Amino acid sequence: MLLLLSRQVSLSFVKQVIPRSPVLFSKPASLNLRTFKFKVTFSTVFANATIQNIITMPERRPFVRLPTDVYPVNYGLCLKPDLIDFTFEGKLDARIEVVQGTNQIVMNCADIDIITASFAPEGGEEISATGFNYQNEDEKVTLSFPRVLQKGSGSLKIDFVGELNDKMKGFYRSKYASASGEIRYAAVTQFEATDARRAFPCWDEPAIKATFDISLIVPKDRVALSNMNVIDRKPYPEDDSLVEVKFATTPIMSTYLVAFVIGEYDFVESQSSDGIMVRVYTPVGKAEQGKFALEVATKTLPFYKDYFNVPYPLPKIDLIAIADFAAGAMENWGLVTYRETALLIDPKNSCSSSRQWVALVVGHELAHQWFGNLVTMEWWTHLWLNEGFASWIEYLCVDHCFPEYDIWTQFVSADYTRALDLDALDNSHPIEVNVGHPSEVDEIFDAISYSKGASVIRMLHNYIGDEDFRKGMNAYLLKFQHKNASTEDLWDCLEQASGKPIAAVMNSWTKQMGFPIIVVDQEQQGEDRVLKISQKKFCASGPHNGEDCPSWMVPISICSSEDPACTKMKVLLDQPETTVTVPNISPEQWVKINPGTVGFYRIQYSSAMLESLLPGVRDLTLLPVDRLGLQNDLFSLARAGMISTVEVLKLMEAFVNEPNYTVWSDLSCNLGVLSSLLSHTDYHEDIQEFIRDLFTPIGLKLGWDSKPGEGHLDALLRGLVLGKLGKAGHKPTLEEARRRFKDHVEGKQILSADLRSPVYLTVLKHGDSTTLDTMFKLHKQADMQEEKNRIERVLGAISAPDLIQRVLTFALSEEVRPQDTVSVIGGVAGSSKHGRKAAWKFVKDNWEELHNRYQGGFLISRLIKLTVDGFAVDKMAAEVKSFFESHHAPAAERTVQQCCENILLNAAWLKRDAEDIHQYFLQRKAPPV
Numbered sequence: 001m002l003l004l005l006s007r008q009v010s011l012s013f014v015k016q017v018i019p020r021s022p023v024l025f026s027k028p029a030s031l032n033l034r035t036f037k038f039k040v041t042f043s044t045v046f047a048n049a050t051i052q053n054i055i056t057m058p059e060r061r062p063f064v065r066l067p068t069d070v071y072p073v074n075y076g077l078c079l080k081p082d083l084i085d086f087t088f089e090g091k092l093d094a095r096i097e098v099v100q101g102t103n104q105i106v107m108n109c110a111d112i113d114i115i116t117a118s119f120a121p122e123g124g125e126e127i128s129a130t131g132f133n134y135q136n137e138d139e140k141v142t143l144s145f146p147r148v149l150q151k152g153s154g155s156l157k158i159d160f161v162g163e164l165n166d167k168m169k170g171f172y173r174s175k176y177a178s179a180s181g182e183i184r185y186a187a188v189t190q191f192e193a194t195d196a197r198r199a200f201p202c203w204d205e206p207a208i209k210a211t212f213d214i215s216l217i218v219p220k221d222r223v224a225l226s227n228m229n230v231i232d233r234k235p236y237p238e239d240d241s242l243v244e245v246k247f248a249t250t251p252i253m254s255t256y257l258v259a260f261v262i263g264e265y266d267f268v269e270s271q272s273s274d275g276i277m278v279r280v281y282t283p284v285g286k287a288e289q290g291k292f293a294l295e296v297a298t299k300t301l302p303f304y305k306d307y308f309n310v311p312y313p314l315p316k317i318d319l320i321a322i323a324d325f326a327a328g329a330m331e332n333w334g335l336v337t338y339r340e341t342a343l344l345i346d347p348k349n350s351c352s353s354s355r356q357w358v359a360l361v362v363g364h365e366l367a368h369q370w371f372g373n374l375v376t377m378e379w380w381t382h383l384w385l386n387e388g389f390a391s392w393i394e395y396l397c398v399d400h401c402f403p404e405y406d407i408w409t410q411f412v413s414a415d416y417t418r419a420l421d422l423d424a425l426d427n428s429h430p431i432e433v434n435v436g437h438p439s440e441v442d443e444i445f446d447a448i449s450y451s452k453g454a455s456v457i458r459m460l461h462n463y464i465g466d467e468d469f470r471k472g473m474n475a476y477l478l479k480f481q482h483k484n485a486s487t488e489d490l491w492d493c494l495e496q497a498s499g500k501p502i503a504a505v506m507n508s509w510t511k512q513m514g515f516p517i518i519v520v521d522q523e524q525q526g527e528d529r530v531l532k533i534s535q536k537k538f539c540a541s542g543p544h545n546g547e548d549c550p551s552w553m554v555p556i557s558i559c560s561s562e563d564p565a566c567t568k569m570k571v572l573l574d575q576p577e578t579t580v581t582v583p584n585i586s587p588e589q590w591v592k593i594n595p596g597t598v599g600f601y602r603i604q605y606s607s608a609m610l611e612s613l614l615p616g617v618r619d620l621t622l623l624p625v626d627r628l629g630l631q632n633d634l635f636s637l638a639r640a641g642m643i644s645t646v647e648v649l650k651l652m653e654a655f656v657n658e659p660n661y662t663v664w665s666d667l668s669c670n671l672g673v674l675s676s677l678l679s680h681t682d683y684h685e686d687i688q689e690f691i692r693d694l695f696t697p698i699g700l701k702l703g704w705d706s707k708p709g710e711g712h713l714d715a716l717l718r719g720l721v722l723g724k725l726g727k728a729g730h731k732p733t734l735e736e737a738r739r740r741f742k743d744h745v746e747g748k749q750i751l752s753a754d755l756r757s758p759v760y761l762t763v764l765k766h767g768d769s770t771t772l773d774t775m776f777k778l779h780k781q782a783d784m785q786e787e788k789n790r791i792e793r794v795l796g797a798i799s800a801p802d803l804i805q806r807v808l809t810f811a812l813s814e815e816v817r818p819q820d821t822v823s824v825i826g827g828v829a830g831s832s833k834h835g836r837k838a839a840w841k842f843v844k845d846n847w848e849e850l851h852n853r854y855q856g857g858f859l860i861s862r863l864i865k866l867t868v869d870g871f872a873v874d875k876m877a878a879e880v881k882s883f884f885e886s887h888h889a890p891a892a893e894r895t896v897q898q899c900c901e902n903i904l905l906n907a908a909w910l911k912r913d914a915e916d917i918h919q920y921f922l923q924r925k926a927p928p929v
Contacts, residue, residue, distance in 0.1 A: 063138070063437035065205060069102045072203055072210040073153070074249075079171070079199070080217035080242075081187040081262055086164040086173050088187070090200050094156045094210075101148045105156065108197035108204035109134065109141035111170065112162045117143050121154040138437075139197055139204075158201055167855045168326040168819065170198025171260075176323040178264070179285055186263025188322050188337065190330055193380060193441040196255035206254040207378050207484045215246045218262045223281070226260045227253075227334040229316050250333070251313060252482045254376050259332030261320055268294050272301040276312055281320035282344060289784075292345035292355060293319055296362045299401045307396075308370050309474045310481070317369070319343060319362065323785075326819050326859055329361050331368030331390075338365075339819070340785040351753040352715040354786055356398070356405060363397035364390045375477055378484040380435040383444055384510070385487050388431070388453015391415065392461070395454075404711055406662065409625045411458070412597050413666040417632050419451035420602065423514055424540035424636070427897040431456065431510040432487060442891040445858045455600045456509045462598045463505070463555040464498045472497030505553040505572070509600065516552050517543060518573075520593055521606040529585035531558070533593075534577035538602050540905055542640050551576055552601075559595035560585055561616065564623055567595055590616060597629035602636055617654045624660040631655070631663075635670045638913070639905065645674070645913040646920045649690070656697055661717040664698065668724055676870045677906055679833040681914055686921035691728040699725050704736060704755070715754045722755070726762025727797065737762035745774055757790055764797040765831075772803050779815065792820055796827030796835055804828055804835055808842040812849065821850075822859055826866030839867050847887050861895040868899045872906035 076093035090112075096105075098121075105119070117129035131144040143158075164173040164187055173185045189199060197204040216224045217236050220243040224230075228248040236242035250258075266287040269279040278297045280290030297319060305311050314334045321340040329338040342361040345354060371393070372386040398407045422428055431453055433444050461469050472494035480489060487510060491503040509515075517538035522531050535551060537544035544550075554573040558580070559566060569582055585591060590612040593603050605613070613630060616622035622630070631651060638645040648670075655667055671691055678687050702718045725733040737759045743749040744759070751759055763771055772795075779791045795807045810816065811824035829839035843850065843863065854860040868880050877900040884896045 066108070066140075066203055066208070067102075067106050069100045070096055070098050070105050070149075071208055072096050074211045074213065075200075075202065076213045077200055078215040078217065078244075079260065081164055081171070083164075083173070083185050083187060083219065083222075083262070086166075086185070088162050088164060088171060088199075090158075090160045090162065092156070092158040092160070092200055092202075094158075095153065096156050097153055098149050098151050101150055103145045103148045105143040105145075105149070107141055107143070107201045108139055108194070109201040110136075110139040110195075110197045111165065112160050112198065112201060114141065114143075114201065115159040115161065117156070117158045119145060119149055119154055119156050121150060121152060124154070139194070141201060160201060162198065165198070166324075166818075167853075168324055169855065169857065170195040172324075174263070174322055174324040176263070176283060184264065186261065186323070188261045188263070188325075189259045189332070190326065190337065191258060191332075192256040192330055193383075194256070196258055199258075202255050204255045206256060206376050206380070209252045209254050209376070209482070209484070211252050212250040212258055213247070214250075214258075214260060215244055216260055216262060217242055217244050219243075221264075222262050223265045224260070224262050225281070225318055225320065225335055227258060227332060228314065229277075248315075253333055253373065257331070257333045257373055257376075259330075259335040259337060261322070261335065261337070265320065266290075267318075270294050270298050272298045274302050274305055274311065276301050276314075277316040279316070279318045280343065281318060283321065283323070283340070286344065289344040289346050289350075290319075290321075292347075292350075293343050293358055293362050296359050296401060297366060300363055300366045300397050303397055303400050304367060304370060304393075307393075307470060307473075308477055309470070310370060310374070310477045312369060313374060313481075314369075317366075319365075324817055324819065326854075326857060329365050331365045331372060333369060333373040336365045341789055344784070344786070346753075346784055346786070349753050349784055350786055351719070351756070351790075352712050353719070354753075356402075356407075356712070356716075359398045359402060359405075360394045360407075363394035363401075367393045367397065370477060374482065375480040376484050378486050380441045380444070381432060382485075382487050383435075383441065384431045384433075384449040384453040385490065387445075387450045388457055391450045391454035392457040402712070404713070406624075406713060409628070409660070409662040410665075411454075412625050412628055413662050413669070415447075415451035416455045416458075416597065416600070417666065419447050419455050420515065420600070420632075420636065421540075422447045422898070423452055424538055424640070425898055425901050426539065426541070427894060427901050428513050429894065430513045442858050442861070443894055446861075452600070456506070459509075459555060459598055459600050460494070460502070460506060462557075462596075464494060464500060464502070468498035469494065501553075505555070508550075508552040512550050512552075514538065514550065515601050516554060517602040517604055518554065518556070518593060518599075519604045520609060522591060522609055524585075524587050525581075527584055527586065529560075529582045529589075529591055531580045531582060531591065531593075532577070533571075533573060533580060535573060535601075536576070538636075538640070540636075540640055540901075541908070542642060549576075554601060555599060556593060557595055557598065558582055559592050561590045561621065564592070564595065564616070564621060564626070592622070592626060594629065595623070595626060597625050602633050603629075604633075604637060604642065614651070614654060617651070618657065620657070620659070624663050627655075627658070627660070628663045628666045632666055632670070639673075639909055641908070641912055644916055645909075646916050649917070649920060652694060656694060658698070661713040661720065664717060664720055667694075668720055671724075676830070677872055677910055678914075678917070679836075679870075680872045680910060681918070683918050683921060684833075686918070686925075688728040690921065690924070691724060692730045695721050695724050695728070696730065699730070699733065704740075706752075706754075719754050719758050723758035723761050726758055727765050729766065734762055734766055745778070756787075757794060760791060761794040761797050764794055765799065767798060768800070769803060772798055772806065776810070785817075788817075789820060789823065792816060792824045793827050795824060796829070796831040796839075799832065799834070801834055801838065804838045808838060811842075812846060818853055819859065821853070822863045822866065825863060829867045830870060836867075836870050840871075843867050844883060851887070851889060857891060860889055861892040864889070864892050864895050865899055869902050870906070871903045872910050874904060874907045877901075877903040877907075 072094050074095040078091045079088055081088040114132045118126050120126040127145050129143045130146050133142040169190050171189055174188050175185055178184055194204055196202050214226045218224045224245040226247040227250050231248045232246040234244055236244050264284050265281040266284050267279045267281045268287050268290045280294045282290040301312055318335045321343045322337050325339045328342045345358055367390040371389050395407050395411045476490050476493035495502040514537050516535035519534045522529055537549050556571050556573050557567045558569045560568055571580055617627050634648050637643045638648045675687050678684050699721045726737050741759050741763045744751040782788045807828055811821045825839050828835040881900050
């Protein structure tokens with residue numbers, strides 16, 4: 001599943017001890033009496049059962065996984081959703097295996113009301129369940145039977161009812177508008193991590209795999225999709241407005257990968273070169289917007305087949321855009337679900353960054369069809385392996401499809417540096433986290449599992465080499481196909497393929513939190529350069545100086561100015577310090593550690609080494625990815641108090657001639673952090689002037705309009721630079737943005753898609769109520785979700801306090817899709833000091849509604865992080881901590897801790913460096929002597 005960061009921690013829940021007698025029958029906590037509108041009454045439901053509500057025990061004990069005395073072999077599942085009353089009926093006919101005699105069957109079940117249940121041993125008499133005991137906190141149900149179910153095969157039948165909820169998880173409803181503007185609903189699914197149990201009673205653990213035969217009873221004018229291809233479609237005998245759609249039997253698979261969708265969709269289709277039918281489903285009338293994703297998917301499937309040397313095992317794959325969708329996308333086998341903005345591209349109205357995003361997301365989800373679906377993690381502890389691997393190989397895939405994107409340089413800015421920032425916190429966590437109760441899984445859908453996971457796999461791939469890496473991957477997929485595996489299983493296969501100590505190296509990166517800072521000094525000895533290299537744990541608050549400092553097995557590469565693109569030497573640093581002699585390096589040459597910025601660590605060079613590297617930034621002899629890495633390391637060292645922030649500002653001035661988009665993107669991000677920090681001072685305008693001075697030359701060079709011969713990266717850079725200049729109040733940029741905005745609104749000259757975000761941001765930042773009214777109008781008129789999101793993300797730039805409140809009110813209105821509310825509030829918080837305070841107050845005032853809306857999922861973590869991370873006053877950390885102590889958000893506990901730590905780090909940074917930064921800005925403005 002593609003992340004929308006951050007996804008955070010939850011408390012462990014207890015498994016209640018259920019007495020085996022007397023028979024108990026309790027109602028689910030979510031029982032909604034209207035779900036009993038079907039052909040049953042309470043008298044028939046409870047005819048032979050004792051009714052008793054179970055009171056949750058106050059004491060909590062450790063979570064226990066499902067018993068192993070019964071397991072499923074095949075689920076026969078028929079669902080009949082009601083798109084008017086938002087309910088569904090379900091029938092389960094599961095072939096199960098009883099491993100040892102028992103008179104109880106324990107399954108996962110949440111927000112479902114079981115009506116009847118029975119078990120029939122193979123060739124034997126049917127036995128009706130006499131009680132259903134729901135353990136609501138643990139999301140389990142125990143079916144009790146009047147006698148022992150004997151060892152062997154049998155059929156478990158359950159009739160049940162449920163609600164098509166509005167929580168974007170389980171089997172839920174998604175709202176959309178028809179061509180005539182009528183509001184309608186689709187019924188869709190999102191089961192990862194543990195929400196299949198909201199659609200049907202099941203063994204909802206990744207290791208308990210089975211096959212699925214799925215049927216859907218749906219309105220005959222609706223599209224019905226599932227993991228497999230349709231094998232039968234016939235009228236439903238009880239209602240001629242309905243049809244029954246049957247799908248082929250799935251391969252053996254985990255419940256979290258099951259999917260079904262019922263709604264109104266158009267599609268485009270093609271066939272990959274290896275014969276797989278690919279369809280992209282879009283909202284009605286927007287089939288054209290599915291063509292780009294279709295092109296990517298049809299290129300990607302053969303690429304992965306060749307890379308893994310394992311064929312895609314299903315006859316078809318569907319990619320579908322869902323209106324209301326919490327994550328970015330979900331890799332359900334054969335039916336991948338997406339947010340509209342992660343799948344749909346309008347040839348005229350989509351910007352370059354959206355095309356790139358869609359390519360990456362498609363690449364990510366299709367990688368999961370092998371790595372995750374064919375071979376699945378044994379338990380959620382190994383989630384990182386699924387997500388980290390897919391987050392790495394999506395870049396490999398996009399680099400294959402679109403080499404002009406220079407996507408690996410972008411990886412360093414988008415994933416690698418973000419992971420380093422999070423992992424430097426005391427409240428980070430290891431890549432591999434022991435997960436108990438599945439509700440804890442939300443904690444690890446974060447930049448550690450995804451971005452650090454991807455970064456260490458990239459480092460591992462570089463260490464092993466592509467040929468041996470592919471050989472090991474192939475062995476792993478073949479050995480564990482249709483089964484479950486752990487991290488250690490992958491290391492074993494890669495170790496056998498490469499002959500290198502993979503497990504020993506990688507365990508130091510996956511089983512312990514954090515990463516090292518590599519400290520480097522040098523001396524010249526004749527024609528050789530002798531490097532003294534040491535490691536210690538890097539912390540956002542400064543280097544770890546304790547006696548119990550962890551260490552890593554660090555693959556280290558070394559290059560020189562003789563050939564910056566060529567690695568001159570590789571060593572494995574497996575101790576706290578070592579000395580390395582690099583031959584044939586003349587005194588005037590520079591030496592650089594970590595070329596390509598592949599190793600997952602920060603570097604602190606001696607003053608002399610750093611001085612020798614800086615000309616390589618100015619004259620561009622250092623590769624773009626290394627210019628980026630050098631700047632990012634120094635910025636991080638400044639935040640940690642290891643060097644002065646002024647030193648970083650001086651380095652940033654050396655980038656004035658920088659041509660590379662990704663280097664500018666990383667610079668821009670770090671300047672945004674610094675600008676946010678200095679918004680707490682009375683010289684915030686000085687950093688705006690610094691930004692204007694730095695970005696003006698590249699802005700003048702690029703201009704406003706694309707030139708012949710320009711490509712994808714030029715378009716991205718133009719949007720970045722104009723947005724930065726406009727927000728910083730660069731007058732020529734502001735005047736031109738206002739002129740173009742006026743022409744756009746009046747229909748005289750429509751803005752190109754790549755210019756809309758910077759223009760919208762600029763006019764709003766320096767706009768008034770009329771500007772805001774115009775933006776609201778554009779939002780309402782927008783037919784494309786990408787355009788709506790583009791506007792939503794920048795609305796928070798408005799400056800006046802009363803207008804900020806209007807934006808926040810808008811965030812919770814019907815105009816904004818539930819998953820996008822977070823972006824609107826986050827945009828307000830990230831725009832200014834006033835916006836940050838207003839957003840935090842708004843979240844506190846509306847906490848009940850927001851928490852209820854997101855039901856403890858990862859969106860609540862993202863909301864908290866976006867709202868409070870920018871504070872830089874000690875007392876705010878205490879205020880945030882206090883609020884969440886009285887307003888529990890179990891799935892966001894670690895996010896709250898990380899935010900409080902970041903606030904304290906910001907406050908310390910400000911106290912330490914504020915005056916030096918101020919003096920530096922004053923000196924810049926002083927006339928030359």
